[in-house]
Amino acid sequence: MKNIISYTDFRQYIRDFYEERKRTSAFSWREFNKLAGFTSPNYLKLVCDGKSKLSKVKTESVAHAMDLTGYEADYFRLLVSLDNAKDDLSKKSILLQMDEMAKEHKARVIDGDAFEFYQSWEYPVIRELAPMMPGAKPHELAAACNEDVSAEDVSRILKFLVKRGFLKNENGSYTQTEKTVVGSKEAMPLAIRAMHRMMANYAEKAVDRYSTEERHFMGITMGINEELYGKVVEELENCCRRINAITANCENLDQVYRMNIQLFPFTKKV
Template structure:
């Protein structure tokens, strides 16, 4: 199986580690592992099925059961807390620690550097540079964006990315991405990021006319939930987002930059109507 450092979903790692363990041992079952961990076998199975979260007090015993070394255990601990995180800031904190354990440098944006989020194409161009060779064909770079931007905007974007040390040139003069992950630190919910989100949501709407159906997947559905279930819904969305991020990180031969917007918001509150009826 692949190294634990390549996982971003702790429950996927549990499934793979368990199957790998069975190949090396004569008799292994969820009940056997539960007995060794002093845990409920049914709960362990539900954890592996992504139905519930692993109890925090089982993090260390499970690491010992699978024979993880010190660094692997540290990553495993952050991996579980990342999967259990209830807020973006909490998830980001554990994700950053995971990246540091992997030896991946992180780039935190200071307030003055939040200019990066002022236009959608800054992020798009950074991603384009990360998957193709680019030197000085700014016209081609501008046309690679969808919608296309001007040559001046493309040059402006490259200059900003360079000023922020997000990109640099190699020995042959081609631009390359310096960091693999960018966070906004304490400004995770800053006005700049919200403006960026609004701009990408606008682009999603325009994609209905700009791109053919095979190039997009935009669907809408109106549902009703109990407000007490919203935390669970957000958790499901986060798991889906994490899985796509994992596929993106593990992919090879990437040739297209996509923007994923997952939008969940209320359209009506019946509480006020119910109060009026009393």
Template sequence: MMKSIVEYKDYRQYIQDYYDERKRSSAFTWREFAKIAGFASGSYLKLVCDGKTRLREEGAKKTALAMGMLGFEYDYFVLMVRYENAKTEQQKKKCFEEMQALSEAHHVKILGSDLYTFYETWKHSVVRELAVAMPGAKPHEIAKACRPAISAADVSASLNFLLKAGLLTRDIKGNYHQTNRSLSTGRLNVVAVAVHSLLRQMGEFALDALDKLPISERHFSGITMGVTAESYAKVVEELAACRKRIVSIVSADKKIEKVCRLNMQLFPLTENLNCDPTDLGKGV
């Protein structure tokens, strides 16, 4: 029995699971599948599932009909394809919000939608920390502790969301507790769009901190370095390990004094030099 379509974020995986389900109970083939969907190539949908090509809008609609989809499921599948093909974060965000609205209208919860909402704004992550660090504090008190300051209404809305999403709990005394000390986006592709938005916000805050905070309250450093593909991969691994060690350090704290943000950034400042010099600057 296949999972509900809203448990999928990868339309290729959904097609593969549909094929495997049909194959288990019949002599169903990729050629037959493609023929039902109206594709000239008998191997087309197999190539789609292998990541060697992709569905476009019309192909998505034909494939959905070939899998017997109607109504809500048909629309959701087409939106999954549209999401995958979107070229900008704004387009992806719009597609996911349409998927959310579609699922809510049919009283179905999208896997990962709470994490998407959580990472869409910096406020939720900060309020989640402050609510625990300031037992008994009112929303306006938590709001004043934020930098930059936010409204009490923003804090109340965030607290309600965090409770509803299960990211915070509240005891009989009204104090908040985190269900998990740290969160991870895992491999939810759809969450990555919201994370990009959060990283952009946090990057802007870092620029403000560079100008407005004394050196004693901030730590900025960087390295400009030449690398190979091999050393680059090793640096990425080292950063990931460092991040895990830092999470372990702060998770051991029983009580916090302030909420801080650590940005880790690694990006190229030049073109790839291991190529024909005449190609540099041509966007090759």
């Protein structure tokens, strides 16, 4: 599903959310309305069809039902306000707010650059680290990494990130052009497979390398079926999206972390 800031119609966003949930689970309009606290099993369908509107209170209920937090929830409120706006002046004001939020939180979708960006841990880590160390030289960035990387490699990676638009270089200080990097469904499966293998190896080392105050590991072993698998995956994706929204709104960052979430079968189907 597309990032919410690519939408200008809240009804289309709700409709796409519903279709995405329905694709991966036995989701229905009745269940959707129940999650949002509506007694009518068809209310949100009427909203999507343009036959009803959302009030401020109902907007909050729907945002909560779709697990929207942080800037995503704020943007959804603006989408609804735009639809409810009575005059052009109000609409213009809301559109300007939406535009500013889109610029601030726009997610960069990578396709052609995906293979190089995800070929090694250095690219995403340096992209996060460089803005935290304004004016730092490549050897200083290299020294700040827990894994071995040379100053020459850091310099090369910085040039790639700037050239491809992942970072901006302003007198030796780097800023991110977008808060989030995501990949299209077409490009990512091939590009990110090796990254998953690599990061899983680093996670294994981290069990003994860092204290429990510095790292957090947990896991569960569970029975499951095809329908539950879809629901669990959806919940994990929503969790990652919420965490992404939280970190995108945070300032004064001082460290780069990696979070892995793995879900895989230990047995054959019985």
